[in-house]
Every structure is written in structure tokens, then in C-alpha cells.
Amino acid sequence: MNELEQKSANYRRKILKYIKLANAGHTGGDLSCIDIINVLYNRVMNISPYNFDKSDRDRYIQSKGHSVEALYVVLADCGFFPEHDLETMCRYQSHYVGHPTRQVYGIEHNTGALGHGLSVSVGMAIAGKMDALDYRVFCLLGDGELVEGSNWEAALAAAHYKLDNLIAIVDYNQLQITGRTRDVCRIDPVLDKFVTFGWAVDSVNGHDVAELTNVLLHGPLESNKPSLILARTIKGKGVSFMENDATWHHRVPTETEYALALQEIDNSTRMD
Amino acid sequence: MKFETGEPNLYVFAQTLLECARKDRDIIVVTSDSRGSGKLTPFGEEVPEQIVEVGIAEQNLVGIAAGLAACGKKVFAVSPASFLTARALEHIKNDVCYSNHPVKLVGISAGVSYGALGATHHSLHDVAALRAMDNIDIVVPADNFEARACVRAAVNHAKPLYIRFGKRPLPHINDQTAQYVIGKATILKDGQDVAFIATGETVHQALDAAYALESDGLTARVLSMHTLAPLDEKAILASARRCRVLITVEEHSVAGGLGEAVAALLLQNSIILPFAIVAIPNNYTTTGSQLEIFNHYGISAVGLKKTAQTLIKQVQRNVT
Numbered sequence: 001m002n003e004l005e006q007k008s009a010n011y012r013r014k015i016l017k018y019i020k021l022a023n024a025g026h027t028g029g030d031l032s033c034i035d036i037i038n039v040l041y042n043r044v045m046n047i048s049p050y051n052f053d054k055s056d057r058d059r060y061i062q063s064k065g066h067s068v069e070a071l072y073v074v075l076a077d078c079g080f081f082p083e084h085d086l087e088t089m090c091r092y093q094s095h096y097v098g099h100p101t102r103q104v105y106g107i108e109h110n111t112g113a114l115g116h117g118l119s120v121s122v123g124m125a126i127a128g129k130m131d132a133l134d135y136r137v138f139c140l141l142g143d144g145e146l147v148e149g150s151n152w153e154a155a156l157a158a159a160h161y162k163l164d165n166l167i168a169i170v171d172y173n174q175l176q177i178t179g180r181t182r183d184v185c186r187i188d189p190v191l192d193k194f195v196t197f198g199w200a201v202d203s204v205n206g207h208d209v210a211e212l213t214n215v216l217l218h219g220p221l222e223s224n225k226p227s228l229i230l231a232r233t234i235k236g237k238g239v240s241f242m243e244n245d246a247t248w249h250h251r252v253p254t255e256t257e258y259a260l261a262l263q264e265i266d267n268s269t270r271m272d
Numbered sequence: 273m274k275f276e277t278g279e280p281n282l283y284v285f286a287q288t289l290l291e292c293a294r295k296d297r298d299i300i301v302v303t304s305d306s307r308g309s310g311k312l313t314p315f316g317e318e319v320p321e322q323i324v325e326v327g328i329a330e331q332n333l334v335g336i337a338a339g340l341a342a343c344g345k346k347v348f349a350v351s352p353a354s355f356l357t358a359r360a361l362e363h364i365k366n367d368v369c370y371s372n373h374p375v376k377l378v379g380i381s382a383g384v385s386y387g388a389l390g391a392t393h394h395s396l397h398d399v400a401a402l403r404a405m406d407n408i409d410i411v412v413p414a415d416n417f418e419a420r421a422c423v424r425a426a427v428n429h430a431k432p433l434y435i436r437f438g439k440r441p442l443p444h445i446n447d448q449t450a451q452y453v454i455g456k457a458t459i460l461k462d463g464q465d466v467a468f469i470a471t472g473e474t475v476h477q478a479l480d481a482a483y484a485l486e487s488d489g490l491t492a493r494v495l496s497m498h499t500l501a502p503l504d505e506k507a508i509l510a511s512a513r514r515c516r517v518l519i520t521v522e523e524h525s526v527a528g529g530l531g532e533a534v535a536a537l538l539l540q541n542s543i544i545l546p547f548a549i550v551a552i553p554n555n556y557t558t559t560g561s562q563l564e565i566f567n568h569y570g571i572s573a574v575g576l577k578k579t580a581q582t583l584i585k586q587v588q589r590n591v592t
């Protein structure tokens with residue numbers, strides 16, 4: 001297991017720890033997108049606590065705001081705030097709300113209601129073009145979220161303005177709170193839709209940090225087009241009994257489940 | 273008293289914004305196929321790099337505006353008030369207000385400016401909806417002077433702002449040398465029998481009524497309440513203490529507008545006086561032009577004079 005994979009395993013432990021402590025959180029989605037956030041913050045984006053006020057920093061907008069615990073543990077690890085702050089998560093008067101807010105250092109935009117992040121990302125990407133700054137804007141979307149019509153307004157605008165500084169990533173775990181996305185309201189084929197909207201697209205294994213790094217690190221997929229990366233993921237990834245089970249959307253593990261989950265994560269880090 | 277007629281606030285807004293934009297390259301206008309309606313065609317021709325067209329997509333309009341503002345742009349998001357504040361309300365709430373990106377939302381052809389085009393195009397809910405949101409100021413200019421002043425003040429306004437106006441030529445009712453400060457009401461005329469607290473394009477109707485009452489031997493104070501959030505509570509309370517009756521006037525639903533805000537303020541300060549809210553009833557709005565609709569609901573010199581006379585009679589009954 002390489003350093004980045006070790007980080008992912010560690011993040012998974014922490015996600016579960018703080019969800020358990022808060023007795024709240026979006027367990028399944030956090031474990032689904034944590035490898036993506038790991039790669040973005042530790043390999044791809046030009047963002048740190050030291051340049052967060054600089055206009056040429058990269059931007060990260062987490063449109064699927066409910067997976068905030070995954071973002072919190074990565075931001076803490078990157079030094080945006082002390083990790084022990086997360087012990088207050090979701091508690092009375094804590095700034096660490098159950099969805100991202102700018103009260104927390106390192107967060108660009110308040111999200112939580114779905115279908116908002118892509119438009120805001122488009123605005124940030126247009127501003128970058130206007131000011132000839134070479135930052136990139138990364139926007140993480142849920143697959144269930146794609147049914148919100150506002151995403152498609154934003155998708156049109158992104159292509160119209162040839163925003164090759166915009167990279168949207170879909171956490172494609174094919175589940176949402178009610179069940180399978182294809183049973184709730186079919187959004188497939190996602191890539192074809194974005195292609196017809198004028199985007200450059202690619203698809204990767206959303207848990208393979210090397211593959212993610214490779215596709216995200218280097219430029220847009222195509223110049224003059226926004227990029228859409230479909231990250232094939234597993235909701236609940238890393239804990240066998242949480243995987244591919246929509247009931248873990250926002251379930252908090254019991255003591256026994258928590259111990260079992262940690263054990264599984266520990267075992268996975270020892271396997272190789 | 274006869275006031276000289278000026279331009280529609282829409283023109284003054286577009287001209288003023290262009291004047292500001294020539295000097296400040298960070299000023300960006302975002303439109304949703306609304307540059308024509310917003311009289312922004314000259315703006316687009318003269319400073320094309322300072323206008324972003326998003327097409328007919330108000331939610332996207334507000335989200336993009338928030339993203340631009342987050343990157344330091346001074347953004348004016350311009351769209352008919354009805355679509356801007358109803359369809360895109362959640363985007364205003366989360367992407368602008370809650371995220372605290374200081375976008376200037378400009379609701380054009382507000383209230384019943386679209387007249388006979390009907391309820392789809394009327395915005396009689398916008399003040400109520402936005403008053404209930406944290407972190408947004410609401411400004412409703414009453415004439416060209418207020419429109420020009422509020423656009424200039426808006427450019428560097430540090431928090432989210434909603435500006436709302438219509439498209440009918442308006443009389444010049446402000447002293448052109450007056451001081452304009454967002455959040456501070458203007459006394460356009462003073463008197464001690466009747467207090468009219470009016471906002472936006474109804475203020476001149478209140479002013480006309482105030483002068484008309486002079487023939488009854490009554491004097492009236494007229495406040496232009498050009499800012500609805502934050503509300504100038506001091507000016508309201510002072511007027512209620514000075515005058516015998518108080519009337520609020522607005523181009524908005526009676527529900528959640530200026531009138532209800534004033535009523536709540538008065539009662540919480542234990543001030544009870546004959547009081548009337550003159551606004552658009554919260555039901556199917558009659559068909560007609562903006563002024564015909566105003567007349568229909570008593571938002572006119574004649575209607576407001578009558579309302580004042582009725583309230584004054586109440587005072588006299590209470591005394592005897």
C-alpha cells in the first residue's frame with residue numbers, strides 16, 4: 001500500500017470516528033468519495049492553508065455537500081484546522097455543521113442543497129478566464145444529484161464559455177437515499193449526455209488513487225471544453241457490510257459495527 | 273404640487289451602471305436573456321467583456337453570479353424580479369446570502385410593472401421572501417435620483433443586495449442634492465396629522481395624496497422607505513410618534529411586505545394608532561396597467577387621501 005492509499009485508509013478511520021462521535025453523518029457517500037478528495041488535496045490541487053487567500057489558488061466546490069465529513073478529515077490533515085475541532089462536529093454551537101460552510105477555513109462555498117455547486121463553479125471558472133489566472137475549478141457532484149435540472153443549465157453554460165479550467169467529477173456510486181439511481185430516476189448514460197452538452201469526458205475507477213491522479217493532475221481532457229470525469233465508485237467503500245447498501249446513506253454504525261469496520265480497514269492496510 | 277417627469281428607473285439603472293463600469297473593470301453584469309429588458313444593450317456593446325449572458329436560466333444566473341463574486345467581481349445579476357426571486361430563490365438563499373458572496377441582484381420590472389401580462393410576470397412576493405432571509409439588504413428606489421444613488425452605492429456594497437424597480441417613467445420627487453444612504457429613510461415632506469410610509473414606485477402617489485390633504489386642513493409627512501432591509505426603525509417610530517395616523521404604501525402583497533414590518537415594529541414598541549396597510553391584496557390581481565392596478569387597490573392620490581380621511585375620522589371619534 002502506497003502513501004496515498006495509506007492516507008485513504010486513515011481518512012476512512014477518521015470519517016467513521018467522527019460520525020460515531022457526532023452520532024450523525026453521511027457514511028456511505030463519505031466512503032464513496034474519500035479517495036477522490038484525497039487525490040485532489042494531496043496530489044492535484046494548488047490549495048493549502050497558506051495560499052487560501054490567493055486569487056490564483058485552485059478552487060474546490062463540493063456540490064454533494066452531505067459528504068462533508070470526508071472533506072473535513074482531509075482539510076484537517078492538510079492543516080486548515082486542528083483535527084480535534086472535529087470532536088465538536090454537529091454539536092450545539094459548533095462551526096462544524098453537517099454540510100460545508102465558509103465558517104470553516106478551507107471551504108469555498110456553502111453547499112448542502114443539491115444542484116448548486118456546478119453553477120457556482122462555472123462562475124469561478126469564468127472569473128479565472130476574465131482575469132487570465134490559470135487556476136482550475138474542481139466540482140464534485142453526486143450521481144443522484146444529477147437529476148436536479150440546474151446542473152444542466154450549468155452544463156450548457158460551461159460548454160458555451162469553453163471552460164477548460166473546469167473539471168467536474170461525478171461520484172458515480174449508482175445509489176442514492178431511496179435506492180438505486182436507475183430505479184429512482186434514470187440518469188444513464190451520463191457520459192453521453194455530457195458529450196452532447198459539449199463536454200470532454202472520461203471515466204475512471206474512483207477508488208484507484210493512481211488512476212484518479214493521472215486523470216485529474218494533467219490539464220483539461222480537451223482544450224476549450226469543460227471536463228467531466230465519471231468516477232466509478234462504491235457507496236460505503238472499504239467496509240464490506242456498508243458497501244453497495246443504500247441504507248448506509250446516513251446511518252451511524254453501532255459500537256459493534258464501528259469496531260468491525262475499523263478492523264476491516266486495518267486488515268486491508270496489512271494485506272500487501 | 274407638480275413634479276417633473278423623469279425616466280423609467282430601468283434606464284437610469286442601466287446608464288448609471290455603464291458609467292460605473294467604464295471606470296471599474298471588476299463590475300460584471302450577468303443576464304438571463306434579459307439585456308434588452310434591462311436596457312443593457314448599450315452596456316453590452318460598450319464593455320462586452322463585462323457582461324456574461326447565461327440564457328434563460330435564472331438559477332444558473334444566480335449561481336454563476338455567486339461564483340464570480342466569490343472571485344472578487346462586483347456582480348449585478350439582472351433579471352425580471354418575478355423570475356429572479358421565485359425560480360432562483362434557493363440559489364439566492366444558499367449561493368448568495370448564506371455563502372455571503374456580495375452579489376447585487378437586480379429585479380427589473382418588479383411588482384405589477386408588467387401590468388396586463390398577468391401574475392406569472394408580477395413579483396408581489398419578493399420582499400416577503402427576501403426579508404425572511406438572513407444577510408441581504410433590500411432597496412426599492414422611488415425615483416431616478418434614488419435609482420442612480422442606489423446603483424452607485426451598490427457597486428461597493430459589502431453584502432448581498434436586492435434592488436427592485438419598474439419601467440414606468442417616474443416623477444422627480446427627491447431633492448437632487450439630498451443625501452442618500454442605504455438603510456436611512458428620506459423625509460420628502462413633513463406634517464403632523466398623517467404619516468405616509470411608502471416605498472418604491474408608490475411614493476409619489478403618497479406624496480400627491482399628502483398635498484391633496486392640505487385642502488382638508490391636514491398636514492402629512494411622507495417617508496420614502498427606499499430600504500426595506502435593514503428597516504429604518506428610528507424613522508418609522510419617530511413618524512408614528514409625531515403623526516396621528518399612519519399609512520404604509522407599497523407595490524407588493526400585503527403579506528410580508530413593508531406594512532406588516534411596520535405593524536410589527538409599532539406593536540412591539542407599544543405604539544397603537546389608527547393604521548392602514550395599502551398594498552396589493554393576496555389574491556388574484558386585477559388586469560390592467562401598473563397605474564390602473566394601483567388605482568384599483570387605492571394606491572393613488574385619491575385612494576390614499578380617502579384612506580387618510582377615514583383614519584382621521586377614527587381619531588376624532590376616539591377623542592369625542
Ligand SMILES: [Mg+2]
Nearest residue numbers: 143144175176
Ligand atoms: Mg450516489
